[in-house]
Every structure is written in C-alpha cells, then in structure tokens.
Amino acid sequence: MSNPTALQNGPRQSAVSPAHHPAGKEHSPDAPLSIHDMTVAYHRKPVLWDVDLDLPERSLIGVIGPNGAGKSTLIKAAMDLVPKASGRVRVYGLPYRKNRKRVAYVPQRESVDWDFPVTALDVVAMGRYRRIGWCVPVTKKHREAAREALDRVGIADLADRQISQLSGGQQQRTFLARALVQDADLYLMDEPFAAVDAATEKAIVKILKDLKADGKTALVIHHDLQSVEDYFDYVVLMNMRIIAHGPTSAVFTEDNLRKTYGGKLTLLADAAEAMRRVQARS
Amino acid sequence: MTGARFSAVAIAAVVLLVLGALWTSGSLHAHGPEIRPESADGTLSGSAAEWPSREQWVRALSLRDHNTRVVVLGVTMLGLASGVIGSFTLLRKRALMGDALSHATLPGIGLAFLVATATGITTKSLLLLLVGAAATGVVGVAVLLFLRRYTRLKEDACLGVVLSVFFGAGIAVLGVIQQLGTGSAAGLETFIYGKAASMVPGDVVLIGIGGILVILVCGLLFKEFMLLCFDPAYSAVQGWPVLGLDIVMMALVVVVTVIGLQAVGLVLIIAMLIIPAAAARFWFDRMLPMTLLAGGLGAASAMVGAGISAVFAKLPSGAIIVIVTAVVFAFSMFFGPARGLLPRYVRRRILQRRIGRQHLLRAAYELLESKGGLEEHTPRWIAFDELLTKRSWSLRRVRKLARGAQRAGQVELNDGGIALTDLGRADAARIVRNHRMWEMYLITYADIAPSHVDRDADMIEHVLDADMIAELEGLLSRPVASCR
Amino acid sequence: MIESLQSWDWYLDGWIVGVGILCATACALLGNFLVLRKMSMMGDAISHAVLPGLAVAFLLTESRTSVPMFLGAAIVGVLTALFTEWIRGFGKVDEGASMGVVFTTLFAIGLVLIVRAADYVDLDPGCVLYGAMEFTPLDTVEVAGFVVPRVAVTLGVVLLVNIAFVAIFYKELKISSFDPELATTMGINAGLMHYLLMTLVAVTAVASFEAVGNILVVAVLIVPPAAAYMLTDRLSIMIALSLVIAAVSALLGHVSAIAGPALFGYGSVGTAGMIAVAAGFLFVLAVLLGPRHGVISKLVHHVSLSMRIAAEDVLAMLYRIEELAVGEQRSVVPAHLDAAMQLATPRRRLLVGHLVHRGLVDREGGRLILTDRGRDRARNLVRSHRLWETYLLRYTRLRPDHVHFSAERLEHSTDHELQAALNAHTDSPHIDPHGRPIPPRISERD
The missing domain is CATH 1.10.10.10 (Winged helix-like DNA-binding domain superfamily/Winged helix DNA-binding domain)
Incomplete structure (x- = not known):
C-alpha cells in the first residue's frame, strides 16, 4: 500500500492542507497580535520554537520567563527586527509591514547610546517621524504633542535636557513617551521596569492602566514575579517556547512557573546546541 | 523645524557659493588662462620654502591672488560638506569606514588615468579620474560589507585589509603610469597627499556641486539620519529603510572623499570627516547645532589651512589643513562648553563644593540636635573639633567649607568654630530631612539597588512621587529619632 | 612575462625578496595579536603616526642613523596609543574617531616635517611613504665578513626581537588578547602588554618603511594574520600560517611586480604595492577556500x-x-x-x-x-x-x-x-502520542 494520503503524520502533511489543521483553533482575525507557528534561530541555533499566540484585545499582557528564554526575540521577531525561520505574524489581522502605525515599540534602555546629542523632547518627537513623513522637519504641532507625552509620563520639566543627564528611570519614561506619542493601539515593551526607581515604576503602571482603559493593548516583558498579578491581567509564560498563556488568575500558577523556570527541558537546549554544532561544525 | 533651519543654512551656503563662483569666474576672464597653476610638480620632493616674506603673507591671506581665491573657495566648500556628513558618520560610529573608502579610491584614479590615456582623452580629465575613484571606492566598501557579513573577521580587520590591499593595488597602478612618461602622471600623486594649489575654477565648480549635493541631502534627510544614528532598531520598526539610508549616507561620504582628494589627499581626507565633527561634539549637546558647527569648523579650518599652504607652496596642503583642524579640535576638547574637559572639571568642582557644604550643614545641624540646641534662638557655636568627629575630614577642609558657607550667609565663622545663621539652619533642616528620607527609602525598599536611587538631595521630589514622600514622612514621624 | 623574468638577478632580486620576507614576517608576527585584539586599525594608526617621530629624528641628527629613528618611532607609537586612550576616556569620543583624530594629525605633522627634513637629509619623502624596496640591496654593510643590505640587517634584528617578545610572552599575550580582564585578575599587567605591543608595532613599522613604506606597512601587518585567521582556530597554527603567508606574499609580490605588468606590455612596478596585492590575493583565497570558515566551504x-x-x-x-x-x-x-x-x-x-x-x-x-x-x-x-x-x-x-x-x-x-x-x-515509551510504535534502537551497520 503506498497511497501517500493515508500517511497521517507524513512530513509536511499539515503544510499541504493548512485548512484541515486538525486541532488548530482559528486565529482570531482582529487580535492585536497573532503569532502562528513562529520559529526563530540566531546563527541557525533555534531560540524560539513554534510560538503560537493570540493576544486578547484591551489587555495588559506580561511576558514572563528566565534569562535567555527568548522574550525579547519574541517581540523583535514579531516586528521583523530579527528574521523568522518560519511562521506568520499578524497585527490586527494584517502583516506587520502593513500595520506598523498601530504598533509602538519601547526598546530596552541599553539598546541606545545615551551620550547621543539629543534632548528628551527630540527623542520623544522621533515617535512622530513616520507620521511627519520623508524630508519634512518636525513642526511645532508635533513638538507640542511630544511635550504633552512627556507631561503624561511626568517629566515635562526635563524636556530640554540632554538625555545622558536623565536618571535611568527618566530615560525609561522618555522611551515610554516616545511610544505614547505614536498614538498606537498595540504597545510592545521590552523590560520597561528594568532598573527603574519606584516612582517610575508607579508612573509606568499608571500609564499602562490608562492605555487599557483607552482600549489599547500592551505586551510587556517583565522580570519581577511578585508584581505580575498586580500589573497584568493576562500572562505569557515562556522558555524558548510558550509554556502557557492565558488570564493571569488561571495561568500564573506555581506549576506553570516551575515548568517555565526549571524542569526537564534541558534536552531541548541540548538539541538546539547540537543543531548549531552540526551547522557550524565547531 | 530643525530641518527647516538646516535647509535655510544650506541655502545660504549655496547662495554664497554661487556668488563666489561668479566672483572667481569674473576674475578668470580678467586674468586669462596664464594663471593656471602648475600641477606637474605635485610631488613631495624638492626643497621646501623658506620662511615667506611679509608681503607673501599679506597677498595670500587677503586673497589678492586669483588662484588663492579659487583654492580657498574650493576647500572651504569641501570643509563645510565634510563637517556636515562627518557628524552623521561619527554618530553612526562608522568614522573609520571613510578611511578604508578613501584608500580604496587610489586604484580607481590610476585605472581611470590609464583608460583616459589609452583612449586618447586628455590626460587630466578630473571628472573621469573622480569617477574612477568613486567606482573603486564603492567596490572597497562592498568588499568591506561582504567580509563583515560572510566571514568571521571583525570590523577592524576587514577595514585594515580593504584599506591596505586597495592602496597597494593603487600604488602598483601608479607604478605603471609613471612609465608612460607623460609629464602629468606625476600630478596623480597630489591625490595621495593633496595639493590644493593645483585646483582650477572648474575643479571648484565640481567641489561646489558635490558639496551642495551633500549638504542638501543631509538637510532633507536630517531627521531620518538622526533617528538612524540614534536608534537604528527603532528606525527599522517604524518602517524607515535602514539599509537604504545607510547606503545614502555612505554615498555622501564617497562624494566628499572624491571631491576632497585633490585638495587634501586620500590619506588625510578622513581627518576632514572625523575631526570637525568630533570637535563640534564638545560644544553642543544637540544634533542640529553640532552638525552646523562641524560644517563651520570644517569650512573655517580648511579656509585657514588653504591660506597658509598658499604661502608655503611646497608643503602638502592636506597636511596643513589637517593640522589647523587638529588645533581646533584640541581647543574644543579643552574648552567646549558641552563636554570639554575644563567646563566638565569646573562643573565637577562646583558639585563637590556643594556636596561638601551640605555635609557641613548636616553635621552642624545634627550636633545641635543631639545637644538640644535647635530650639534656641540665639546662635550656638559649634567647635571645629566637634565637627571633626562627625565624618572623616581634615580641619583644613572643614575650615574651607565653612568659609564658603559664610560667604553664602549660612554660617558665622570664628577661629574655633561656626554657628548656623537662620538661613543656614533652614537650609540644614531641609538637607537633613531629605537625607533621612533617602535613608528611609533605601531601608524600606531595600530590594531596589542603591545605584538606581538619585541621592542628590534636591531631587527627591523629582524622583519620588507625592504618595511616596507622604509615606516616607509618615515613617519619619519623629524627625529627630532615626538617623544613625 | 617569461622574458621579463629573465632579467632576474639572483643578487639584486634575491635580496629584494629576502628583505620583503624579513619585513613581512616581522610585521605579520605582531599583526596576529592586533587582529585577535580587534585592534587592526590601531596598527594602521601607529604605522601612519610614526612619521613625525622619524622626521624629528632626521631633523635632529641630520642623518638616517638607526637608533634615534627607532627611539623617535617608539615614542610616537606609544603616544598614539596614549592619546587615543585619553581622547576616548577623557573626551568621551568614540574609539574609532579618537584614533582617527590622533593618527591623521600625527601623520599630517609628520608629512610637513618630512618635507622640511628633505632639505637637510639625503631623503626622498616619497620613499619614506611608499618604500623603495628595489634600492635596498644597493645600500650594504658588512656583517661578519658578508656584505648584506643594511635594511636586511635592521629588519633581521627587529624580527628577532619580535620573535623573542612573542616567545617570552606567548602565554601572557594569549590571555590578554582573549580576555584582558581575566589577564588582570591573574596578575598579568594587560596594560603593560598593550603598550609593549604598541611599541614593537611602531619599531617594526619604522624598520619597514624603507622596504614597503609607511602606508603599506599595514598590509603586511594585518592581511597575512587575517588570512591565517580564516584558516585555523588555533593561535599557534595561526601565527605559523601568517608567517608563511607573509613570506609567500613577499616572494609573489616581487615576482608579480616584475612579471605582472609585462603581461600588459609595461615594465616592472614597485614591489611594495605588489606585496600588498599579493597578500590580498592570498587573503581572498583564504576567505574563499578556508577549510571551515571559508565562504565556499560554508x-x-x-x-x-x-x-x-x-x-x-x-x-x-x-x-x-x-x-x-x-x-x-x-x-x-x-x-x-x-x-x-x-x-x-x-x-x-x-x-x-x-x-x-x-x-x-x-x-x-x-x-x-x-x-x-x-x-x-x-x-x-x-x-x-x-x-x-x-x-x-x-x-x-x-x-x-x-x-x-x-x-x-x-x-x-x-x-x-x-x-x-x-x-x-520519556520512560522508554513504545508508542508515540499518535499511537504509532516507536521502533527499538538499532546499532547501524555501516
């Protein structure tokens, strides 16, 4: 017997007919962020396996996982900053490229050179550049918007300071203001609470709640397990792949945390390392 | 508006240039072609000039010579353009890429010369040579990018390899050219070290066009370039074509390099790209003024350098221009208000003195507090000996701080000690309160790393919100009790 | 091409190749550590920047005696490293840019001085800048009864010094190239190693200027080690390979300087440029054909x-x-x-x-x-x-x-x-989640 269609689990079987995806729940067309079967590899070593994720609308979502779990990679791959080995990403039902303006990104504070000769206001105005368009200078209107955003994060009085003269928390608030000024619907934040003072943390949380009240969605990479339940109504637990995701009350359990932070997943890392070795022969 | 101001300045530069071009071309008609400079002896050999006479200086610096005017106009334009584009490459941390690029232009110049000779085009067609230069320059950058992307070599090694191999190839091609026996071959060496004096008005027009192009593009793409330099990832996320913008930026560097070859030479053009921009960074903490100043410094030092080299005809003009630029850099590094060494030193001293004064007031206040002297209205003297027990500082330092505080009206001073004035007591109370709040804050929120707490006492209201301060004040309900 | 090689003179051309090999190996030996420490451009900077040191030595002694020249170069070499470090540290200027500021300035000063010096010293500035290897066999000295080109003697001594340096400090260089902080914690003065290396680079650059010239030193300094780096993962092998590549570049460079242009009907060109080109050629081969890291192999x-x-x-x-x-x-x-x-x-x-x-x-x-x-x-x-x-x-x-x-x-x-x-x-399962049997492990027959 050699009828290939009889091979239930034959290679690429599902790829042949995605419509008959067996247990696959339908991806919601209008989810703020919908990631389907995404795998990402750095130097051919997989760092994210088969991520499948639909974010609920109007919610604050915490992404939790140990160091090296691929949390930043998740955000970056969703925004095409790092190439995907496979998978599909939709932002409110459209590919990211076609829906950029609905997404605002808050990168890690360490990702830029804070000695750069710009003021806090200049940085915030950068959030408007796409709206301003090619070759057109920043106008008064946009600077006003930037100042308002700085006011929202509570550092309007520091608008004209060069950015290296801001404290860590103030720098983080500047980045947050840059995202706010974009007036997006989905906010992707890479560790906004890392190494900030308590007041900044409070300010950011307040803004997150305001965003939610305005019907926006924020995906926040977060480290501090103690505050997860206070800050987020939805969590994504991950360690190289999604361990669990869902409403905080249901998913943020000790069992899931143990799976995320420990457990017997070393073999996956071994395999990833073996794949890298085979590819690089080192 | 940043871009608008920039465009305005760019347009002003263009107008100046057009005026200058009219001026020189007018003079060209007046003087006729006999003033064409001699370009054949562009080599470095031969005896250097003696110290020029006063008259020579005056002639050169007053731009009375038509030739000097041509040269000065050309290099000034060049300095302006290189300063502007150099600011962007500096902040993109690609300063040395221009070095590899400029060295890579040499084989192109040589090959273009060979082609020109072989096809019978007049041998010193500058435009053709520059096209050749640009071609191999671009190839050099392409090889650089290939090596960086597809091999395990690090950036520095890639730069070194491209730079030296292309330059070696260029030297070999020049070796061939020297055998042709045409007199103008020697003039090619001016491309290595620069000989501004060999410029003719046509060259200046070329430099002008290139310079205007560079400045206009920088003006138009000012905000795009700024974002690219500051945060390339964010730029990509917003949908700007990062690779395309990088290519445009490198293309502008190619333009400046190529138009600068004749005046400054390919070994030193990199100085024009780096030094004015690095110098301008000491003056301003904002991109727009920094870029404009870099253009200005580049233009001014090129102008002065060209003037001096007009007097010392035998010295390579590129070297003179670079030395002038370096002097400007040294001055900026010491005195530039934004990041210069001296202003930074002064600011640090002022801060140290302020902190020292705060320590003094706090020590005095706490001594009074422990003796119950706070409620008394008459000033109570505190002996230096007592102050010395409060922290590890020398008597000399305490006296010095006390004199400072006396000048500020915070203390009264006599031989044996100090007494707080009303003003001093109020200041001290505020300082002590803030200090204790910080300590309480650090104790209460011990999980927050102390390095993330801005301890400058004046800043507490900035860093902590009102709720937090109220909470801390609650904890400090008996302000006298807690410290130490 | 063959005819052009018939003019090969075993004394002249032999010594030219000999000088080339001495120069290339002396440089490449140090270059390994520059490439590994990601400081290739520092090599470029220092080789440019020794120019004023040379020029001042010329001006002071009004001759081309070796000792002041080396002294001047060593001082300027260390100064380049120091100034770069200061401008980077105190001025907070990006490292590449601070290097650019320092070496272009020093080179410009050197250029002006050397043109001045040419008035007093028998010196062709062009020769300082891009070498005159062809003339090196003409200027000879007698060493132990043999008539040897003076440059060969200088380069030989410098090569020996470099070999001694690398041999004595091999461990230290290895560790401080790999991880300067680790080296410091192990009691190795990484800073001292750094400045020693810089001094030697400067001295080697000076010894090489008559052979390959001031600007092309970087070709023999960086290109052979970079090529060797593409071929191996072991430091000792990398050093050995870089020396071989350097020597072959020198030979190939001289041969092609004579024979290459003849293909197009021209006479021979300067050897120095062609050594750089030959090194570049070998580098391209290494990049393409390297056994593990080569582009084709990958x-x-x-x-x-x-x-x-x-x-x-x-x-x-x-x-x-x-x-x-x-x-x-x-x-x-x-x-x-x-x-x-x-x-x-x-x-x-x-x-x-x-x-x-x-x-x-x-x-x-x-x-x-x-x-x-x-x-x-x-x-x-x-x-x-x-x-x-x-x-x-x-x-x-x-x-x-x-x-x-x-x-x-x-x-x-x-x-x-x-x-x-x-x-x-998985507790040795016999069926997979889809209910299919998991075959037992089999040792494969080959």
Whole structure:
C-alpha cells in the first residue's frame, strides 16, 4: 500500500492542507497580535520554537520567563527586527509591514547610546517621524504633542535636557513617551521596569492602566514575579517556547512557573546546541 | 523645524557659493588662462620654502591672488560638506569606514588615468579620474560589507585589509603610469597627499556641486539620519529603510572623499570627516547645532589651512589643513562648553563644593540636635573639633567649607568654630530631612539597588512621587529619632 | 612575462625578496595579536603616526642613523596609543574617531616635517611613504665578513626581537588578547602588554618603511594574520600560517611586480604595492577556500547539510510507508514521494539517486525499497522523531498538531546519546502520542 494520503503524520502533511489543521483553533482575525507557528534561530541555533499566540484585545499582557528564554526575540521577531525561520505574524489581522502605525515599540534602555546629542523632547518627537513623513522637519504641532507625552509620563520639566543627564528611570519614561506619542493601539515593551526607581515604576503602571482603559493593548516583558498579578491581567509564560498563556488568575500558577523556570527541558537546549554544532561544525 | 533651519543654512551656503563662483569666474576672464597653476610638480620632493616674506603673507591671506581665491573657495566648500556628513558618520560610529573608502579610491584614479590615456582623452580629465575613484571606492566598501557579513573577521580587520590591499593595488597602478612618461602622471600623486594649489575654477565648480549635493541631502534627510544614528532598531520598526539610508549616507561620504582628494589627499581626507565633527561634539549637546558647527569648523579650518599652504607652496596642503583642524579640535576638547574637559572639571568642582557644604550643614545641624540646641534662638557655636568627629575630614577642609558657607550667609565663622545663621539652619533642616528620607527609602525598599536611587538631595521630589514622600514622612514621624 | 623574468638577478632580486620576507614576517608576527585584539586599525594608526617621530629624528641628527629613528618611532607609537586612550576616556569620543583624530594629525605633522627634513637629509619623502624596496640591496654593510643590505640587517634584528617578545610572552599575550580582564585578575599587567605591543608595532613599522613604506606597512601587518585567521582556530597554527603567508606574499609580490605588468606590455612596478596585492590575493583565497570558515566551504556544507536532511526525510518517509504497508507490497512508486513530501520531481530524483548511491535504497523494477542498512538508518530517525514528539508533548505546552514540526527539525541532529536521554526522560515509551510504535534502537551497520 503506498497511497501517500493515508500517511497521517507524513512530513509536511499539515503544510499541504493548512485548512484541515486538525486541532488548530482559528486565529482570531482582529487580535492585536497573532503569532502562528513562529520559529526563530540566531546563527541557525533555534531560540524560539513554534510560538503560537493570540493576544486578547484591551489587555495588559506580561511576558514572563528566565534569562535567555527568548522574550525579547519574541517581540523583535514579531516586528521583523530579527528574521523568522518560519511562521506568520499578524497585527490586527494584517502583516506587520502593513500595520506598523498601530504598533509602538519601547526598546530596552541599553539598546541606545545615551551620550547621543539629543534632548528628551527630540527623542520623544522621533515617535512622530513616520507620521511627519520623508524630508519634512518636525513642526511645532508635533513638538507640542511630544511635550504633552512627556507631561503624561511626568517629566515635562526635563524636556530640554540632554538625555545622558536623565536618571535611568527618566530615560525609561522618555522611551515610554516616545511610544505614547505614536498614538498606537498595540504597545510592545521590552523590560520597561528594568532598573527603574519606584516612582517610575508607579508612573509606568499608571500609564499602562490608562492605555487599557483607552482600549489599547500592551505586551510587556517583565522580570519581577511578585508584581505580575498586580500589573497584568493576562500572562505569557515562556522558555524558548510558550509554556502557557492565558488570564493571569488561571495561568500564573506555581506549576506553570516551575515548568517555565526549571524542569526537564534541558534536552531541548541540548538539541538546539547540537543543531548549531552540526551547522557550524565547531 | 530643525530641518527647516538646516535647509535655510544650506541655502545660504549655496547662495554664497554661487556668488563666489561668479566672483572667481569674473576674475578668470580678467586674468586669462596664464594663471593656471602648475600641477606637474605635485610631488613631495624638492626643497621646501623658506620662511615667506611679509608681503607673501599679506597677498595670500587677503586673497589678492586669483588662484588663492579659487583654492580657498574650493576647500572651504569641501570643509563645510565634510563637517556636515562627518557628524552623521561619527554618530553612526562608522568614522573609520571613510578611511578604508578613501584608500580604496587610489586604484580607481590610476585605472581611470590609464583608460583616459589609452583612449586618447586628455590626460587630466578630473571628472573621469573622480569617477574612477568613486567606482573603486564603492567596490572597497562592498568588499568591506561582504567580509563583515560572510566571514568571521571583525570590523577592524576587514577595514585594515580593504584599506591596505586597495592602496597597494593603487600604488602598483601608479607604478605603471609613471612609465608612460607623460609629464602629468606625476600630478596623480597630489591625490595621495593633496595639493590644493593645483585646483582650477572648474575643479571648484565640481567641489561646489558635490558639496551642495551633500549638504542638501543631509538637510532633507536630517531627521531620518538622526533617528538612524540614534536608534537604528527603532528606525527599522517604524518602517524607515535602514539599509537604504545607510547606503545614502555612505554615498555622501564617497562624494566628499572624491571631491576632497585633490585638495587634501586620500590619506588625510578622513581627518576632514572625523575631526570637525568630533570637535563640534564638545560644544553642543544637540544634533542640529553640532552638525552646523562641524560644517563651520570644517569650512573655517580648511579656509585657514588653504591660506597658509598658499604661502608655503611646497608643503602638502592636506597636511596643513589637517593640522589647523587638529588645533581646533584640541581647543574644543579643552574648552567646549558641552563636554570639554575644563567646563566638565569646573562643573565637577562646583558639585563637590556643594556636596561638601551640605555635609557641613548636616553635621552642624545634627550636633545641635543631639545637644538640644535647635530650639534656641540665639546662635550656638559649634567647635571645629566637634565637627571633626562627625565624618572623616581634615580641619583644613572643614575650615574651607565653612568659609564658603559664610560667604553664602549660612554660617558665622570664628577661629574655633561656626554657628548656623537662620538661613543656614533652614537650609540644614531641609538637607537633613531629605537625607533621612533617602535613608528611609533605601531601608524600606531595600530590594531596589542603591545605584538606581538619585541621592542628590534636591531631587527627591523629582524622583519620588507625592504618595511616596507622604509615606516616607509618615515613617519619619519623629524627625529627630532615626538617623544613625 | 617569461622574458621579463629573465632579467632576474639572483643578487639584486634575491635580496629584494629576502628583505620583503624579513619585513613581512616581522610585521605579520605582531599583526596576529592586533587582529585577535580587534585592534587592526590601531596598527594602521601607529604605522601612519610614526612619521613625525622619524622626521624629528632626521631633523635632529641630520642623518638616517638607526637608533634615534627607532627611539623617535617608539615614542610616537606609544603616544598614539596614549592619546587615543585619553581622547576616548577623557573626551568621551568614540574609539574609532579618537584614533582617527590622533593618527591623521600625527601623520599630517609628520608629512610637513618630512618635507622640511628633505632639505637637510639625503631623503626622498616619497620613499619614506611608499618604500623603495628595489634600492635596498644597493645600500650594504658588512656583517661578519658578508656584505648584506643594511635594511636586511635592521629588519633581521627587529624580527628577532619580535620573535623573542612573542616567545617570552606567548602565554601572557594569549590571555590578554582573549580576555584582558581575566589577564588582570591573574596578575598579568594587560596594560603593560598593550603598550609593549604598541611599541614593537611602531619599531617594526619604522624598520619597514624603507622596504614597503609607511602606508603599506599595514598590509603586511594585518592581511597575512587575517588570512591565517580564516584558516585555523588555533593561535599557534595561526601565527605559523601568517608567517608563511607573509613570506609567500613577499616572494609573489616581487615576482608579480616584475612579471605582472609585462603581461600588459609595461615594465616592472614597485614591489611594495605588489606585496600588498599579493597578500590580498592570498587573503581572498583564504576567505574563499578556508577549510571551515571559508565562504565556499560554508556554502558547500550548507548545501550538503540541507541535502542530507532532505535525503533523511525521504528515508524516513519510505520507512513510514513500509510500516503502513500490508503484505509484501513494501516498495514505493517514486512519483508518490513527490505528492507526499511536496518535492519537485528533479529534486526527488537527485535525492533518490543520492540514497541509491549510498546503498540505502534499492530500485526494484520501477519502484523503490529500503535496503537493510537504509531501514536501520530510517528506523533510528523515526525513533528519534517519535521520541521527540513524546517528549515535547509531555514537557511543553505545544499542541499535539505542532509537535510534529518540531520533531521534524530535531530528529536530524539527534545523536545516540541524545536519543538515549530522550528515552530516559520519556520512560522508554513504545508508542508515540499518535499511537504509532516507536521502533527499538538499532546499532547501524555501516
């Protein structure tokens, strides 16, 4: 017997007919962020396996996982900053490229050179550049918007300071203001609470709640397990792949945390390392 | 508006240039072609000039010579353009890429010369040579990018390899050219070290066009370039074509390099790209003024350098221009208000003195507090000996701080000690309160790393919100009790 | 070209090549550590910047005596490193830019001084800048009864000094190149090593200026070590290779300087430039052909790896078909593979041909059947695959329909050891999550 269609689990079987995806729940067309079967590899070593994720609308979502779990990679791959080995990403039902303006990104504070000769206001105005368009200078209107955003994060009085003269928390608030000024619907934040003072943390949380009240969605990479339940109504637990995701009350359990932070997943890392070795022969 | 101001300045530069071009071309008609400079002896050999006479200086610096005017106009334009584009490459941390690029232009110049000779085009067609230069320059950058992307070599090694191999190839091609026996071959060496004096008005027009192009593009793409330099990832996320913008930026560097070859030479053009921009960074903490100043410094030092080299005809003009630029850099590094060494030193001293004064007031206040002297209205003297027990500082330092505080009206001073004035007591109370709040804050929120707490006492209201301060004040309900 | 080489003079050309080899090896030896410390451009900077040191020595002594020259160069070399460090540290200028500021300035000063010095010293500035290797055999000294070019003596001494330096401080250089902080904690003064290296680079640059000139020093300093770096992962081998490459560049450079232009009907050109070109040529060869890191090798490996994976997929597919087969009909019509695996026909032909060639698959009539060896191999693959599915399903939240793809990727890089670990972690299951049997482990026959 050699009828290939009889091979239930034959290679690429599902790829042949995605419509008959067996247990696959339908991806919601209008989810703020919908990631389907995404795998990402750095130097051919997989760092994210088969991520499948639909974010609920109007919610604050915490992404939790140990160091090296691929949390930043998740955000970056969703925004095409790092190439995907496979998978599909939709932002409110459209590919990211076609829906950029609905997404605002808050990168890690360490990702830029804070000695750069710009003021806090200049940085915030950068959030408007796409709206301003090619070759057109920043106008008064946009600077006003930037100042308002700085006011929202509570550092309007520091608008004209060069950015290296801001404290860590103030720098983080500047980045947050840059995202706010974009007036997006989905906010992707890479560790906004890392190494900030308590007041900044409070300010950011307040803004997150305001965003939610305005019907926006924020995906926040977060480290501090103690505050997860206070800050987020939805969590994504991950360690190289999604361990669990869902409403905080249901998913943020000790069992899931143990799976995320420990457990017997070393073999996956071994395999990833073996794949890298085979590819690089080192 | 940043871009608008920039465009305005760019347009002003263009107008100046057009005026200058009219001026020189007018003079060209007046003087006729006999003033064409001699370009054949562009080599470095031969005896250097003696110290020029006063008259020579005056002639050169007053731009009375038509030739000097041509040269000065050309290099000034060049300095302006290189300063502007150099600011962007500096902040993109690609300063040395221009070095590899400029060295890579040499084989192109040589090959273009060979082609020109072989096809019978007049041998010193500058435009053709520059096209050749640009071609191999671009190839050099392409090889650089290939090596960086597809091999395990690090950036520095890639730069070194491209730079030296292309330059070696260029030297070999020049070796061939020297055998042709045409007199103008020697003039090619001016491309290595620069000989501004060999410029003719046509060259200046070329430099002008290139310079205007560079400045206009920088003006138009000012905000795009700024974002690219500051945060390339964010730029990509917003949908700007990062690779395309990088290519445009490198293309502008190619333009400046190529138009600068004749005046400054390919070994030193990199100085024009780096030094004015690095110098301008000491003056301003904002991109727009920094870029404009870099253009200005580049233009001014090129102008002065060209003037001096007009007097010392035998010295390579590129070297003179670079030395002038370096002097400007040294001055900026010491005195530039934004990041210069001296202003930074002064600011640090002022801060140290302020902190020292705060320590003094706090020590005095706490001594009074422990003796119950706070409620008394008459000033109570505190002996230096007592102050010395409060922290590890020398008597000399305490006296010095006390004199400072006396000048500020915070203390009264006599031989044996100090007494707080009303003003001093109020200041001290505020300082002590803030200090204790910080300590309480650090104790209460011990999980927050102390390095993330801005301890400058004046800043507490900035860093902590009102709720937090109220909470801390609650904890400090008996302000006298807690410290130490 | 042959005719042009007939003018080869064993004394002149021999010494030119000899000088070239001495110069190239002396430079390349130090260059290894510059490349490894990501300081290649510092080598470039120092070789440019020694110019004022040279010029001042000329001006002061009004001659070309060696000792002041080396002294001047060493001082300026260290100053370059120092100034760069200061401008970077105190001025907070980006490292590349601070290097650029320092070396262009020093070079410019040197250029002006050297032109001035040419008035007093018998000196051709052009020669300082891009060498005059052709004339080096003419300026000779007598050493122990032999008449030897003066430059060869200087370069020989410098080479010996460099060899001694590397031999004595090999360990220290290795550690401080790899991890300066670690070196410091181990009691090695990384700063001292740094400045020693810089001093030697400066001295070597000066010794080389008559041979290859001030600007091309960087070619022999950086290019041979960079080429060697493409060829090996071991420091000692890298150093040895870089010396060989440097020496070959010198020989090849001189030969091609004579013979190369003759191809186009020109006379010979300067050797220095051609040494750089020859080094560049060898570098390109190394980049393309390097055994592990070379571009072609990586490409071939990439292609053969994806070929292997695709062939293994075919093998596993044949096994699955056998598994489902009833009766004796275990062979497969090749075209069915195309449909089952979404393979283009030519690619399938290639893969099947490969498998047949390797003796893993047999053709029976028009049909394909696994050989015994092929079946063993396929069984192990399927075993890995199904163990991975079990593992992933048990330990992750991947949905059942997703584990297949992960397993598909993982099975190809799962060796026996990993397979055994998987088996242990999944409590030696006999069936996979989809209810199919997990074949027992088989030691493959080769």
